[in-house]
Each structure stands twice: as structure tokens, then as C-alpha cells.
Amino acid sequence: MIPESFEYHVPKTVDEAARMAAEFADDGKVLAGGHSLIPMMKLRLASPKHLIDLGRVEGLKYIREADGKIEIGALTTHFQAEYATLLKEKCPLLPETARAIGDVQVRNKGTIGGSLAHADPAADWPAAALALDAELKTVSTSGERWIPVSEFFVDLLTTSMNPGEILTAIRFPALPVRSGDAYAKHAHPASGFAVVGVAARVTLDEKGIVEKARVGVTGVSSKAYRASSVEAAITGKAPSSKNLDTASLHAVDGIDLNGDLYASAEYRGHLAKVYTARALALAVERAGGK
């Protein structure tokens, strides 16, 4: 279990990293926490000729608040997101999601940017990013841009980032008033990855009616998605458990379900509805609703 040989590059700045990513766009890869890429290199499912280690690039590890939004540097580890006081107060979905990832050692090394860029269909961060309408900042030699998360995930392990683009930051709206966040996950018992993971943010109006609901689902198909039919079905309704359950029945509307040895497509579809109901109920409770 030894990777193929490669040349190792250690940029110190984002500009330098972007130059290297452009130079080696065909046969190179950037390395963040390495907890998806190194296992793939050991299995020789990935054999980059050039590895550009972002680990020493300055200014990519931070969590801060700016203009009412929470911005997280791409190299921030799952562990840092799990324990950040700012996030617990202002955007609790993020620490709750981080905590659900793998185990302590994985969370110490793996990064939020690496997970989103990797776009594993069973990863946890994509669900949270979708539920929060996140924006992702990329940098390349031709400049920088912000990509809305609705345009980010394209397919299995595929995003809308171009070769040579580096993900540098992710921006999330903070939790509004009368709102609650929740992440409900059915973890694969061996790998820890999501068989189903549902992230929800619910905002209630002054009368306790659902004003806005956002639901991100991961694990069930080739890419994570927003369950828009669930959102539409619950918006404007009282968040009673009956209404939440009924809305959750739309969790896999129009979705091509994955099946494997552990969970058939049918079972995954069932789990997705159950976990959507759980995530919504918890988010409503945290929003101060019944």
C-alpha cells in the first residue's frame, strides 16, 4: 500500500499554489488533509505525478465573521470546526456536522475544503453546505470567483471547479432569529461515512409557522442535493410532527437512488425520509417551535 512516485511541491502562498496548480493542471493534484487523497493514492486509484501540498500555505486556516456571514478557510480541519465557539453560537449546523465525520484522527487531519472539493457522495459537509446556501471561493491564475453551492456539485467526485482552481474559503449565512439547525445522520457502521445524512435549517415566523426551510441530503445518490420538494411542502405550514412527516415523504422525489451491499436503493430512500423528518423536527425544536 505505497503510492506511486510523485514530485512534491510546497507552496507558501495562495498565488504560488495557484501557479503550481495551473502548471500541473493535467497531471497534478493539490493535497489538503490527505484523508481522501492519500488512501486513493495508496490504492493507486489516484496517481498524480505532482502533489501540491497546501498544508504550508498561509492564511487558509481560519474561522471568522464578516458582514453577517461566517467565513471558513478551506484548510480548516473538521476538528477546528467542531470546537469553534463562534460556530457553536452563530452557525451550529457546522460543528454538529463536523462532529459526525469519521473519528478523532480523521477530524484532526481532514479539512472542510478538501471534503467539499472531493465531493464524495457519502461525505457530510455537502449536506450542510447545501442546507445553508453556502458560497465557495476559488482562486486560479485567472483570478478569483465565488461559486454558489447550487452550482458546485456536478456528479460523483465531480465539482464545477476548473482544473487549476483552488478552493480557498467557504461562506455561510449565520443562524437567523427564530431559526434552528440540525444534522441527522445514519453512519455506515464500518466506514463511518453517511448512508444517509440530512442537514436542515428552519426559520419560523412570529406565529410559529414555517417561514423558510432548507434541507440538504447526502449519501443517497451520486451527489448531495437540496430536497426542494420537502422545503416547498413545509413552507407556510405549522411545524406539527404530522406536517413534518408528510413533507419528509418528498425527500427523494426525482432522485436516482444508490444501492449497495449495506443498504439497497429502496432502504436508502426509506432512511432518507425518516432522517429528513428527524432533522426537521430537531431544527424546529431548536428554533423554539413545538
Add this chain to the structure above:
Amino acid sequence: MKIGIKINGKWHENDVEPRLLLVHYLRDVASLTGTHIGCESSLCGACTVLLNGDAVKSCTVLAVQADGAEVTTIEGLARDGNLHPLQQGFWEEHGLQCGFCTPGMIMSACQLLARNPHPSRGEIREGIEGNLCRCTGYQHIVKAVEWAAEHSGK
């Protein structure tokens, strides 16, 4: 590539291939075989060491990523011939049978106690969730970590 890693307080400098894994560096280059290789695939935790204080699976880190870093392995825990409280705890509470998982278990427990000196039993189980043991059923490992938490700093 030339790298330097401070392992258990001592600097090691070597010329290594970039693809060399940290666990192979520790065992084959630095001759510290206390760190074990179990699954080689990031799952079992037998290869856990502290990298700048953070528990990591050293089969999933390149040695070059650790250039300039401090690494603590199981060999670095005892002080002046006295076992570390965690090592003593595993002894007192029979926290091992075959011992294969033990170095990794102890390094993960080290991380846990550094972040949370008085963990509950549930928190101990969470702290070692990345480490598999095929022998003990975990009960005695949890007790061993509890023993260490009670006897640390005394």
C-alpha cells in the same frame, strides 16, 4: 527530499522519497517499531501517533508532510524509567490482551486526556472511536483510561 522531524524530543534528518508514509519512516528509517501497522488503510488506528500534539493515523500522512514537525510515539511517553499514567493504567486494569492495538490506543487516549482531563466513560469511548481492538471488547481499555485520568498529575 531532505526532511527533519523531531521524534520524542530528538531531531532526525533524512533524505526520503516523497511517497514514504510517516509510519514507514518511523518504523523503518527511525527504527521506532512501537508504532504498529494494522490495516494500512486508515481504519484501525494501530498506527496513531501525535503530530504537533494531534492524534493522526500515520499510515495516512506522508513523512514529508511532517517535515519540521514534532512527533510523539509510544516510545516517547515514559519519563526517567517511569511508565506514563496511561501505560500504567493499561497495566493495572488489564487494558490489553495481544497488545497489537495498544500503542495506537494509548496515543489516542493521550490526545483525549490532553483535551479533556476528566472524561466520562462515554467520552472515553468517543475518544478511541478511531481505534479498533480485536481482543478486549474495549471494557478494560475504558477502565485503563479512567485509571490514567484519576492518576495523572499525581
